[in-house]
Amino acid sequence: MTVTTEEQKKRQDILEREKLAIFQINDTSDLQERVRKEKAKNNLDIVRDSEDDRKKIANPAPDKAL
Amino acid sequence: MIHSAQDALLDGAERVLVDSNVIIAFFDQRHKFHAQTHQRLTPVYLGGADFYYVQPCLLEFKEYWRRKKLTECIELRIKEGYYLYRKFKKAFNDFSEDNARRQHLYLSDRQLKDLRATLENVAAGKGVRYWLELCQQALVGTMSSLEASLAQTRFKYARFNDDDVFPLAKREEWPNWKDADVIQEKFGLAASDAAILNMTNGGSNIDALISNDGDMLFAVANGALRAPIDIYTFLDTSFYV
Numbered sequence: 001m002t003v004t005t006e007e008q009k010k011r012q013d014i015l016e017r018e019k020l021a022i023f024q025i026n027d028t029s030d031l032q033e034r035v036r037k038e039k040a041k042n043n044l045d046i047v048r049d050s051e052d053d054r055k056k057i058a059n060p061a062p063d064k065a066l
Numbered sequence: 067m068i069h070s071a072q073d074a075l076l077d078g079a080e081r082v083l084v085d086s087n088v089i090i091a092f093f094d095q096r097h098k099f100h101a102q103t104h105q106r107l108t109p110v111y112l113g114g115a116d117f118y119y120v121q122p123c124l125l126e127f128k129e130y131w132r133r134k135k136l137t138e139c140i141e142l143r144i145k146e147g148y149y150l151y152r153k154f155k156k157a158f159n160d161f162s163e164d165n166a167r168r169q170h171l172y173l174s175d176r177q178l179k180d181l182r183a184t185l186e187n188v189a190a191g192k193g194v195r196y197w198l199e200l201c202q203q204a205l206v207g208t209m210s211s212l213e214a215s216l217a218q219t220r221f222k223y224a225r226f227n228d229d230d231v232f233p234l235a236k237r238e239e240w241p242n243w244k245d246a247d248v249i250q251e252k253f254g255l256a257a258s259d260a261a262i263l264n265m266t267n268g269g270s271n272i273d274a275l276i277s278n279d280g281d282m283l284f285a286v287a288n289g290a291l292r293a294p295i296d297i298y299t300f301l302d303t304s305f306y307v
Contacts, residue, residue: 001078001080001113001114001115002114003112003113003114007114008112011111011112011220012112014218014219014220015108015111015112015220017218017219018218018219018220020218021214021215021216021218021219022092022093022095022215022219024211024215025093025131025211025212025215026093026094026095026096028138028142031135031138031139031142031203031204032142034203034206035139035142035143035146035148035203036146038199038203039143039146039147039148042148042149042199043148043149
């Protein structure tokens, strides 16, 4: 199979472009950043809800009280 | 005929269909065949071969990346000291140990289902919300960026109606999905693998297929294709010839 110089150049360009594509989809820095940023909100929600639940258990609504 | 991907015969191929596992190894830098795949496919590509993938491969690629991103996100949450429900944490640690032993990089679909199930009984819908937030954090924008990344590479998406690659594509009898059913029934092949294999089963200009799927190689080695083409693999071929 003969590949023209122009086609060779086109293919070399694609190889360069795909290096970046591979780097980008393997890069986890965005995910790391999101995980770090959202940590406070996540843990706060769980703690707050847990306290709400504890209150509900300690003081059940009248129709659910034994 | 099944050949090693290192076989010089591959250098003469013009239209090469690649299986999902080849695309996955090509993209995932942690994959055991990542370096090998690049080293071998680059001279073939520069020699003039065109590489194609079909729609079931795209779905399998996305499925793999879903498992990868969810696994990585849970690992990062643990590293960052996120709150984890007790049963969820225990299941994740058990699965991780098991996967390390088996040299599996990421959680399987079954393991992800089991992890989610540990959250479903958590009070007041909190477990469900926890799962949805995890998915959002891990996967937001991922699927569309995968397609965009693939479009930047040497792999071309071959549509079923692409009559350059599949010259019978405009004829009603192709692809004959009944043939894919027969392959599946005879060899116990997964539906998507049978569909991919069937794309090469006559009616195409594809002259080579590269796959690292043992089931697919087994089926080919035992006569699954009506019009056999050259199949290449990075796996040990001694099991299939």
